[in-house]
Amino acid sequence: MSKRGLGGEGSLKVVLTHLYGDLLNLYADRGNIITWQQRCAWRGIELDVRQVGVGDDLDLDAADLLFMGGGQDGDQRLMADDLFDKVDALRAALDDGLPMLVVCGGYQLFGHYYQPAEGPRLPGLGLFDLHTVHPGAQVPRCIGNVVVEWDAAPVSSARKTLVGFENHGGRTFLGNGARPLGRVLSGHGNNSQDRSEGAVVNNAYGTYLHGSLLPKNPHLADHLLQLALSRRHPGATLQPLDDTLEWRAHEAVLSRYGGKAA
């Protein structure tokens, strides 16, 4: 691969904290990390990925970006207790504007609670003003390709759509303290009722989209990367990359699934 975008940016660095990367890797969440890694490498930016697992201290003072994915129920149980030990650090970082991306199971855990079809509510971290309800095994899961109109897409962005794949049983409902990431054009999104998808609180993004999310949505990948870069290097801007293949893959989903109802 050629070294595009070198020069002018000197020794720029971004520190990415990856929460429970060894446990929460069910739906190709690694694709998001690979995307950030390569998009940094092609610009000569060093991306320092720090894995934080069960029992590890979570020190977000040095972090510029945080990522957490989704996992199997068993694996999520293994880390849920541990996550509550880290909630203070997460809340402080959220208030401080740390860019975060949390997907699927991670997204649900950031809310107030998860109400299973049977049994008591499982408390969440309460970082996002939202809750999730599982309607019962007789109600089909939300599975399929999704196209979303990104509400706050950067003005400079070439596209206003986000594409991905969803696979979740729980339905998520936002409170007033969270705004949706976007409006569902095709697929289910948060709850297949109000056409909302995902949530944004400060610089933290929660979403059901995997597939993976960032490879086919380079505008979102770069938006979060720019937020991260600006924390450590105020005034530094990302150089544009050749995103021909990224947009081709994005367009392919739009043309096949973009016009259809859920």
Place this chain on the structure above:
Amino acid sequence: MNLRAGLAVTAARVAGAASRTLGRGGGTALPGLLAERIDPNLLTHLAAQLPRGAIVVTGTNGKTTTSHMLARILRCAGLEPLRNGSGSNLARGVATSLAARSDPVGRLATSPGTVGLFETDEAAFAQVVPAVRPRVVAVTNLFRDQLDRYGEVDTVAAIWRAALARIAPDGRSSTPPATLVLNADDPTVAALGGAFGAHGQDATALYFGIDAPTPGLPGGVEHASDAKTCPGCGARLDYTLAFYGHLGHYSCANGHRRPTPTVAATRVEPHGFDGTDLTLRTAEGDLTLRLPLPGVYNVYNALAAAAAALAVAVPLTAVKEGLEGFTAAFGRLERIGVGDKAVFLILAKNPVGMNEALRTLFGDGAPKHVLMALNDLDADGRDVSWIWDADFEHAAGRVVSLVVSGRRAEDLALRLKYAGVVDTPPPHVPDHGRALDAALQNVPSGATLYCVLTYTAMLALRQVLTQRGHTAPYWDE
């Protein structure tokens, strides 16, 4: 005599013949569907007539290859396996295979050596096992595959446990308990035999696994591993050796550990695409053989087939003869001559399978001509995100020429870009036949084109090759 069963059998046979005559594939599923409608107990009724009972094979990867290997071994032992072939591994496919051998009053035509050999997919297992009440249930492994269809790995394991519980002896039945032939190196599969005391099955478990350190992965458990927690207690699993995905030697802090396999590969010597030299340790003695297939995953398939064969008292000589004479199940790994060039078809349908395919393909470091095709039809899994869990980085710097094809070729091209395999957009030919032509143009005389394909892409490409006279239609096999 059973008139309802007879009517169902007749309907199935007529529909099967019609479907074959019309050229709609192998005629494998529709007849069974019809028969099922007419007599829901048909499968139980017919399977009960098998003189030597039945063997059921399931698992995420390798069930078709394992079944083919086992069929060959059984034939070498003078038995007559009655199979559901051609990748038709749903409950209906099993019913169809039995109906095709039955008369109009529902009597199954058998000889003293007839033994049922049924391959079922992860979901159909729950219907097939209680209906057939097999003597042997062999489980190859459990990986994530088509999350949108089968659900998560834990969900599949729970369905399997429930199905096995339905055939557990209850003290009243005269049927002997089934032998579970289980992969000791896969924690979720090993747990089905009560290896961790968690589930208390009464069935006899016969474990197989790899006891040779040679093929271990240098970096430990791969990214695509699916079993991270102990099935016995939920604690984290630690690995001393990892061979393929989450298959390896594992234990947890509470003392749960991999069961010692009765059928074990104690020597594994890979020789690329020429095959693998093996020494197997069994209760009947050691066995040394050359398996004519590459890859650690095929070592596991051979172990599963050998263990299942030994569970029905097949002699070691037949195991050796069957495995050494094996040719791969269609499309799984198949070399087809096209003029003075060769086309190698490799099925890769999930992250772990893709990793094994890539490692086998690029492990020797020699550059290759490659065609890759990714589809997102139901049989492939509609979610293509799994390609981001597979290590396409193995291919970086080792691809001479590349063509991408299939409904999601754009996703594949993007994955290859981020893996450092391509810098500029690779030629993208959606149609599988034209993609083959384009890819073959890059291949010099005497050289090989390696095709890495998802399930429906493999079927489509094989059909193109068949239409051009390069292979026989698969249902004639």
